[in-house]
Amino acid sequence: MAWIRKIVSLPLYVQILLGMVAGILVGIVALRADGGLFIQHWVRPWGQVFVRLLQLIAIPLVFISLIKGVTGLKDISKFSRIGGKTIAIYLATTCVAVLLGMFLGLIVQPGKLVDRNRVAHIQENYLSVVEEKKQISMEEQGRGPLHFLNDIVPNNLVGAAADNSKMLQVIFFAVFFGIAALTVPRGRIEPVLSLFDGLNDIILRMVDYIVKFAPWGVAALMAGLVTDTGGDMSIFGALGVYALVVIGGMFLLLLGFYPMLIHCFTRLGMKKFIRAMYPVQLFAFTTSSSAATLPVTMEAVEKDLKVSQEVASFVLPVGVTINMDGTSCYQAISILFIAQVLGIDLSLSQLLVIVLMTILSSIGTPGIPGGSYVVLTMVLTSVGIPAEGLALILGIDRPLDMLRTAVNVTGDATVAAMVDKR
Numbered sequence: 001m002a003w004i005r006k007i008v009s010l011p012l013y014v015q016i017l018l019g020m021v022a023g024i025l026v027g028i029v030a031l032r033a034d035g036g037l038f039i040q041h042w043v044r045p046w047g048q049v050f051v052r053l054l055q056l057i058a059i060p061l062v063f064i065s066l067i068k069g070v071t072g073l074k075d076i077s078k079f080s081r082i083g084g085k086t087i088a089i090y091l092a093t094t095c096v097a098v099l100l101g102m103f104l105g106l107i108v109q110p111g112k113l114v115d116r117n118r119v120a121h122i123q124e125n126y127l128s129v130v131e132e133k134k135q136i137s138m139e140e141q142g143r144g145p146l147h148f149l150n151d152i153v154p155n156n157l158v159g160a161a162a163d164n165s166k167m168l169q170v171i172f173f174a175v176f177f178g179i180a181a182l183t184v185p186r187g188r189i190e191p192v193l194s195l196f197d198g199l200n201d202i203i204l205r206m207v208d209y210i211v212k213f214a215p216w217g218v219a220a221l222m223a224g225l226v227t228d229t230g231g232d233m234s235i236f237g238a239l240g241v242y243a244l245v246v247i248g249g250m251f252l253l254l255l256g257f258y259p260m261l262i263h264c265f266t267r268l269g270m271k272k273f274i275r276a277m278y279p280v281q282l283f284a285f286t287t288s289s290s291a292a293t294l295p296v297t298m299e300a301v302e303k304d305l306k307v308s309q310e311v312a313s314f315v316l317p318v319g320v321t322i323n324m325d326g327t328s329c330y331q332a333i334s335i336l337f338i339a340q341v342l343g344i345d346l347s348l349s350q351l352l353v354i355v356l357m358t359i360l361s362s363i364g365t366p367g368i369p370g371g372s373y374v375v376l377t378m379v380l381t382s383v384g385i386p387a388e389g390l391a392l393i394l395g396i397d398r399p400l401d402m403l404r405t406a407v408n409v410t411g412d413a414t415v416a417a418m419v420d421k422r
């Protein structure tokens with residue numbers, strides 16, 4: 001039992017990696033011993049429980065954190081001065097990040113590197129999903145160009161919240177609610193705001209518990225995947241290329257996009273910016289949490305980039321909640337990768353939904369390690385890709401999480417410098 005205690009005391013990302021390796025080994029042993037059925041009946045369901053828990057928490061998490069994010073823009077006068085600009089720039093940078101992710105995912109197509117014949121087996125399992133998607137895209141062809149508005153504006157909140165694929169509608173309601181709350185005198189809605197603060201803390205604790213279960217969930221899902229693929233290892237090569245694509249995207253943002261924005265829209269030198277951001281990125285990289293990095297980001301932005309305290313104290317906390325460029329670029333690549341592995345072809349309108357969902361849902365991603373898992377299951381479900389596909393990428397996610405967190409905080413600091421210059 002001492003070894004179990006030792007494993008449990010390891011950092012979570014090491015546990016997840018161990019879970020992945022253990023799952024692969026169990027899967028290989030099962031294949032050799034003809035125990036595929038045993039894995040499907042007795043092991044895989046635990047992985048499915050993990051995915052279901054992530055899906056369960058998705059709607060409350062996004063709903064509450066969005067309302068908290070929007071109502072967090074407390075000071076209406078400050079908001080009207082710099083709020084509009086800040087949010088517009090945040091949305092624009094997120095949009096660029098998502099499009100970059102889409103571009104890389106579609107050009108490199110890492111998911112297509114898996115061995116078609118061997119993986120036909122997994123694809124068969126998802127055949128009904130593929131058929132369903134074809135059906136939907138055929139139906140979509142007959143609809144008018146504005147039909148997507150129906151997918152955004154709900155006619156019933158409970159109906160929208162009851163269906164994981166209607167996430168966009170829940171997001172719409174939460175943003176609408178938050179904006180309306182901003183216009184009501186603060187004193188009148190104080191109890192509601194503190195209720196949401198408390199709910200947010202509870203939900204984040206629940207996410208924490210679910211993520212603690214991740215090593216076991218990943219092990220079970222991996223074992224199921226290995227028996228599904230009949231021991232095909234091309235999936236791991238594809239996974240390596242997928243990781244390289246994510247890393248490439250992150251470095252393009254860090255070393256290309258942000259320094260360019262700083263050069264064009266502020267009076268700061270690129271070198272000064274890169275030097276000032278270095279310790280912040282390192283902190284974000286090691287903690288994998290942009291929320292935990294906030295104090296360090298604030299200090300660097302005010303002291304080294306000489307951004308006024310008024311701007312920094314507004315732009316950065318808002319950014320931690322709503323601006324996640326690294327996360328959204330990564331999500332776009334992951335969704336495409338999972339769809340490619342499962343052999344699901346996405347139509348243009350589905351790609352557009354992914355862009356929209358990724359932009360909006362990155363707003364609901366908490367700035368904590370692995371914060372995007374929950375939101376990713378939600379976006380996957382919204383475009384009809386089985387959320388279990390997440391198992392493919394979780395095992396190697398930690399280093400990518402570290403990197404995207406560094407990108408997230410750099411994005412916030414860049415926007416703070418841009419708003420201050422204005």
Ligand code: ASP
Nearest residue numbers: 289290367368370371372
């Ligand atoms: N760890 C990221 C952050 O804190 C969120 C995520 O993408 O998982 O910014």
